[in-house]
Amino acid sequence: MSDPQRDSTSPQEALDLVELHATAAREPVKLWLLGVIMAVMFVGGMFLWANSGGFSSSVYDPARLAAGKDNGAPKPAPDPRMLSRRLYMQNCGACHQPNGMGIPGTYPPLVGSEWVLGQEWHGDNHLVRVVLHGLQGPITVEGRSFNNVMTPWGGVLKDDQIAAILTYVRSEWGNSAPPISKEFVAQVREETRERRAAWTQKELQEIPRQVSPPPLPEPTPPPTSSPSPVQSPPAA
Amino acid sequence: MSLGSSDTVENSGRWPEGWTDPLPRLLLWFSASAATWLVVGLALLIVAGVQVVNPAFLGGISFLTYGRLVPAGINALVYGWGSLAAVATILYLLSRLGGVTMPSGRLAYCALGAWNLALLLGLCAILAIGGNGLLLLELPPFANVTILLAYVAMAIWGYALFRGRRIPGVFASSWYLVAALLCFPWLVVTGNVLLVWLPIPGPAQAPVAAWFAGGMLNLWLAPVSLAAIFYIVPQVLGRRLAAYNLSQLGFWSFMLFAAWCGMGRMVGGPVPAWMASMGFVTSFLMMIPVLIAGVNVFGVLKGTSEWTLPLRHAAAGIGAFAGTYLLAAILAFPPVAGIFNFTDIAVAVGLLGLGGFVTLSLGGLIQFVLPQFERRDSLAEKLGSWHLWLTIIGVGGAVVCLVLGGILQGFAQSDPGIVFSHSVDYVMPFRFLALLGLLIFLAGAICLFLRVHRALVRHLITPP
Numbered sequence: 151m152s153d154p155q156r157d158s159t160s161p162q163e164a165l166d167l168v169e170l171h172a173t174a175a176r177e178p179v180k181l182w183l184l185g186v187i188m189a190v191m192f193v194g195g196m197f198l199w200a201n202s203g204g205f206s207s208s209v210y211d212p213a214r215l216a217a218g219k220d221n222g223a224p225k226p227a228p229d230p231r232m233l234s235r236r237l238y239m240q241n242c243g244a245c246h247q248p249n250g251m252g253i254p255g256t257y258p259p260l261v262g263s264e265w266v267l268g269q270e271w272h273g274d275n276h277l278v279r280v281v282l283h284g285l286q287g288p289i290t291v292e293g294r295s296f297n298n299v300m301t302p303w304g305g306v307l308k309d310d311q312i313a314a315i316l317t318y319v320r321s322e323w324g325n326s327a328p329p330i331s332k333e334f335v336a337q338v339r340e341e342t343r344e345r346r347a348a349w350t351q352k353e354l355q356e357i358p359r360q361v362s363p364p365p366l367p368e369p370t371p372p373p374t375s376s377p378s379p380v381q382s383p384p385a386a
Numbered sequence: 387m388s389l390g391s392s393d394t395v396e397n398s399g400r401w402p403e404g405w406t407d408p409l410p411r412l413l414l415w416f417s418a419s420a421a422t423w424l425v426v427g428l429a430l431l432i433v434a435g436v437q438v439v440n441p442a443f444l445g446g447i448s449f450l451t452y453g454r455l456v457p458a459g460i461n462a463l464v465y466g467w468g469s470l471a472a473v474a475t476i477l478y479l480l481s482r483l484g485g486v487t488m489p490s491g492r493l494a495y496c497a498l499g500a501w502n503l504a505l506l507l508g509l510c511a512i513l514a515i516g517g518n519g520l521l522l523l524e525l526p527p528f529a530n531v532t533i534l535l536a537y538v539a540m541a542i543w544g545y546a547l548f549r550g551r552r553i554p555g556v557f558a559s560s561w562y563l564v565a566a567l568l569c570f571p572w573l574v575v576t577g578n579v580l581l582v583w584l585p586i587p588g589p590a591q592a593p594v595a596a597w598f599a600g601g602m603l604n605l606w607l608a609p610v611s612l613a614a615i616f617y618i619v620p621q622v623l624g625r626r627l628a629a630y631n632l633s634q635l636g637f638w639s640f641m642l643f644a645a646w647c648g649m650g651r652m653v654g655g656p657v658p659a660w661m662a663s664m665g666f667v668t669s670f671l672m673m674i675p676v677l678i679a680g681v682n683v684f685g686v687l688k689g690t691s692e693w694t695l696p697l698r699h700a701a702a703g704i705g706a707f708a709g710t711y712l713l714a715a716i717l718a719f720p721p722v723a724g725i726f727n728f729t730d731i732a733v734a735v736g737l738l739g740l741g742g743f744v745t746l747s748l749g750g751l752i753q754f755v756l757p758q759f760e761r762r763d764s765l766a767e768k769l770g771s772w773h774l775w776l777t778i779i780g781v782g783g784a785v786v787c788l789v790l791g792g793i794l795q796g797f798a799q800s801d802p803g804i805v806f807s808h809s810v811d812y813v814m815p816f817r818f819l820a821l822l823g824l825l826i827f828l829a830g831a832i833c834l835f836l837r838v839h840r841a842l843v844r845h846l847i848t849p850p
Contacts (some may be wrong), residue, residue: 151638168553168554168555170620170625170626171557171626171630173626174465174626174630174631175631177629177630177631179629179631179632180629180632180681183629183678183681184632184676185633186677187635187674187677187678190670190671190673190674190677191671191674192668194667194668194670194671195667197663197666197667197670198664198667201659201663201720202659202660202663202664203658203659203660203663204660205660206657206658206660207658209656209658209659209660210656210657210658210659211659211662228802229802231803232802232803233802235801235803236803236804236805239804239805239808240802240805248808301433
């Protein structure tokens, strides 16, 4: 509860305030406070001295400038697994879920799926065909049956992207199957050039099983054994 | 001095012969407008917040789309709530600290009417045709010009009150008030001319926009809020601020660094290195005025038992002040800004500054003056108390949620393996909780609205 009488400063009360403030000059200065203030100003000043670029209008962010200077050194290649994961999340994750488990009864799982791992009658050529042209009608995955439509991706994704995604899903979440090469995807795409409709399980079962040859060693990018440094976030 | 009596009786003998003091009544009318805009602005922002969580909400209605609701809500909060409360605070406190008053409030009432009308039409224009994408410059030119003219009409009185002061000496509050009085036209004219009317070349617009948007809080609303705190605390306790001899350093460091620290948003941006560095360094150096103001206020509050409502407001306000500038300084630190500059943490800084610091301090001053229009009734006190606690809980909760969500969002954005849209999905639960916080804040604002309007109605029906 505030006291309204305190609120309206009468001239007398105001003079009391003046009196009160007259003692302020005689109050000892808090030394710790001055010390902290000077320390803060010192740190701030040093930072400004080191990072102001001489207050020149043509000097930009020092970190960026340093990155632009050493043009001789090649930029670290982005981690291919990261890019594959990103492609998967962008294109496949919505149905098959980020964890690859799908949605029971609606979207089949990729984790442990014989379609993905190339077990039983399934070959790598079937997997690539499914991605290229889609799949429809009743299918069986891990003993459970699904009846839904998968859209074709052949027109959206390039061979190397499809290879990257398939290699990713075959080696993530505990899956372990050999990679799919982009040459193999290109080969299957060539074989099925005339195909327009989505595949059915019955049609696929009639095609003999093939296995992707191991991908050719890439000449340019360095081996992925050393983790690539975290990318700096994009600037404004 | 009996409660509920008319101004004339109350002020007899204190002002020059034949004068009545129009200022408490003026403050009441200004607070009534300001509190209304607070409720309106928050309601608009909450509808926008619901659309973030559920994009289909009010989907087909063009004037209630997210891109129009947000600028309308923010402009209502800054030009309606914050600025009107600040203008009233400036006039009221300069009168109290100078021992003078205005002979008549007629000009100020006209200005208030013009301001409200311009803002109302301006907000309708934003909702009808959309803004221009420049934060706090979205109001159409007619509204900005009218608001500026109305401001000048009142600022003349502010200057006259300061010039004609009868009490010797200038107190800490007055420094901040006069500085803010000068800063508002500087900001509004510069921002409008350089960005809207005669736009400067593209690359230079971003720093000007950052300076302007930061300045509306740092140079305009924040100094007035500090002045309100520095006025309330000594008045309630009858003691002056602790470490008063440092408060001059506090004032000058505040005004100097506050003018620059809006540039902290440009860290990592396409501006010369010195601008971004100044932005971070001044944000960091804001620790000096924060520290001094904290020692000023908490040195007096220490051990006090007179915890009146305005005093609680002032204490919470100074806490929110420290929190705002601490968070802004951390966010402007270049390695941190690189990850978190474009996350909900930036929203949290604005919410804590405008919703916490400004709302609590200016709300505290309004509640400090209101009792002279109310008989000592418990409902008014309860409303005031609810406003305080609901604001603290709502704003505090929303800020914590936004910061936590922003941390997650920042790391997700910098992870090349995570698609951008997923980095937004991670924040959704936190945004939902922050929305609940905003709803609590709205409830607190409605309590302030009810208290002010009850006092206004009581004042109108009580014959003088």
